[in-house]
Amino acid sequence: MLVLGLESSCDETGVALYDSEKKQLLAHSLHSQIAMHAEYGGVVPELASRDHVDRIVGLVEECVLKANIAWQDIDVIAYTQGPGLGGALLVAAGFAHGLALSLDKPLIPVHHLEGHLLSPLLSENKPQFPFVALLVSGGHTQFFKVADIGEYELLCESVDDAAGEAFDKTAKLLGLPYPGGAELSRLAAFGNDKAYTFPRPMLHSKDLNMSFSGLKTAVLTKIMELTQDTQRELSDNEIYDIAASFQAAAVEVLRKKAQKALELTGLTRLVVAGGVGANQALRAALKKLNAEVYFPELQWCTDNGAMIALAGAMHLDQREKTQSFTVKPRWSLTDINN
Numbered sequence: 512m513l514v515l516g517l518e519s520s521c522d523e524t525g526v527a528l529y530d531s532e533k534k535q536l537l538a539h540s541l542h543s544q545i546a547m548h549a550e551y552g553g554v555v556p557e558l559a560s561r562d563h564v565d566r567i568v569g570l571v572e573e574c575v576l577k578a579n580i581a582w583q584d585i586d587v588i589a590y591t592q593g594p595g596l597g598g599a600l601l602v603a604a605g606f607a608h609g610l611a612l613s614l615d616k617p618l619i620p621v622h623h624l625e626g627h628l629l630s631p632l633l634s635e636n637k638p639q640f641p642f643v644a645l646l647v648s649g650g651h652t653q654f655f656k657v658a659d660i661g662e663y664e665l666l667c668e669s670v671d672d673a674a675g676e677a678f679d680k681t682a683k684l685l686g687l688p689y690p691g692g693a694e695l696s697r698l699a700a701f702g703n704d705k706a707y708t709f710p711r712p713m714l715h716s717k718d719l720n721m722s723f724s725g726l727k728t729a730v731l732t733k734i735m736e737l738t739q740d741t742q743r744e745l746s747d748n749e750i751y752d753i754a755a756s757f758q759a760a761a762v763e764v765l766r767k768k769a770q771k772a773l774e775l776t777g778l779t780r781l782v783v784a785g786g787v788g789a790n791q792a793l794r795a796a797l798k799k800l801n802a803e804v805y806f807p808e809l810q811w812c813t814d815n816g817a818m819i820a821l822a823g824a825m826h827l828d829q830r831e832k833t834q835s836f837t838v839k840p841r842w843s844l845t846d847i848n849n
C-alpha cells in the first residue's frame with residue numbers, strides 16, 4: 512500500500528510517500544517555518560496556519576513528482592490529527608479530507624507523538640518490541656513502555672517545561688535566536704561543562720518524573736549574577752560555559768531517568784525520539800547505558816511527513832472512507848484508541 516503522510520501540527524509542513532509492502536520511504540518534502548517565526552522569538556500560531564496553507568499543495572505535488580507516481584497510485588492518506596496548534600492541524604486535516612474525497616481513498620488520522628516514537632523504524636536497524644521510549648521534543652518529555660504498535664503506557668513525564676522548551680528558553684537567555692536548542696548545543700561544544708553547577712531537579716525523586724523549569728531559572732540567576740553589577744554583556748566564553756553546563760545538567764537528568772525506566776520495566780531496549788533526540792551530548796550519554804539504544808536519523812528527529820506516513824502504514828487496519836472532520840489539539844498518547 513502506498514501511504515501519503517501529511518504533517519502540519521506546528522511549524523513544519525511535511526509530506527511523504529511510504530510503501531508499506533517494501534517498508535520503504537519513496538519520497539519526502541519539508542518546509543520549515545523557523546526563519547519566519549525567529550523574528551518573533553517563538554511560533555506565532557496564526558502565521559503558522561497561513562504558511563501551511565500556502566505550502567501544502569506545492570509540497571504534495573513536489574513529493575508525488577519525486578516519487579514518480581500517479582495520484583491514483585496513492586492508496587491511503589494519513590494526516591496528523593493532534594496534538595498541536597488547532598489552526599495548524601486543520602490545514603493537513605482539511606487537505607487530506609479534500610484529496611481523499613477527490614481520489615476516493617481512505618484516511619488514517621495519526622497521533623503526532625506516535626509518529627515521533629515510531630520514527631526509528633524508518634532506519635535500517637529497526638528496534639524490536641517491546642521497548643522503553645523517551646520522547647524529548649519542544650512540547651513533551653515523556654517515557655513510555657511500548658509493548659507493541661498502539662500499546663503505549665506512560666511511565667513518567669516532565670511536571671513543567673519540556674526539555675526542548677528548556678533548551679530554547681535557555682538559548683533565548685543567552686541571546687541566541689529561536690529555536691535555540693540546536694545552536695545552544697553547538698556552542699556547548701566550545702565550553703566547559705563543569706564551569707557552573709546547575710541543579711538537576713528531581714534527579715533522586717522516587718518516581719521517574721522530571722522538572723526542567725528550575726534549571727532555566729538557575730541559568731537566569733547566574734547570568735544576572737555575572738552581568739548585573741557591571742552592566743555588561745556575557746563574554747563568548749561565558750556563553751559557551753553556561754551552554755555546556757546547562758546541557759550537562761539536562762542530559763544527566765534524562766540519562767538517570769532513562770536508566771531508572773529501564774530498571775523499572777526490566778526492558779533492555781531504549782528508543783529515543785523527538786527534536787532533542789538530535790542532541791549529540793544526549794546521544795553519547797544514552798549510548799553508554801547498559802541497553803540497546805535506538806535513535807531516528809537526524810532528519811527524522813524534528814517534525815516531518817515521513818514519520819506520519821510510517822505511523823499511518825502501521826495502522827492500515829484503521830483506514831476509513833467516511834470520517835468526521837476533527838482535529839485534537841490536546842490529545843494524550845495513552846488515549847490513542849479513544
Ligand code: KG4
Nearest residue numbers: 648649650675692693786787789790813814
Ligand atoms: O520534535 P520537534 O521538532 O517539535 C515538537 O514536536 O516539539 O522538537 C523541536 C525541539 C525544539 O525545542 C528544538 O530546540 C529542539 O527540539 N532541538 C534540540 C536540538 N535540535 C532540536 N535541542 C537540543 N539539541 C539539539 N541538537
Ligand code: ZN
Nearest residue numbers: 627648813814
Ligand atoms: Zn513534534
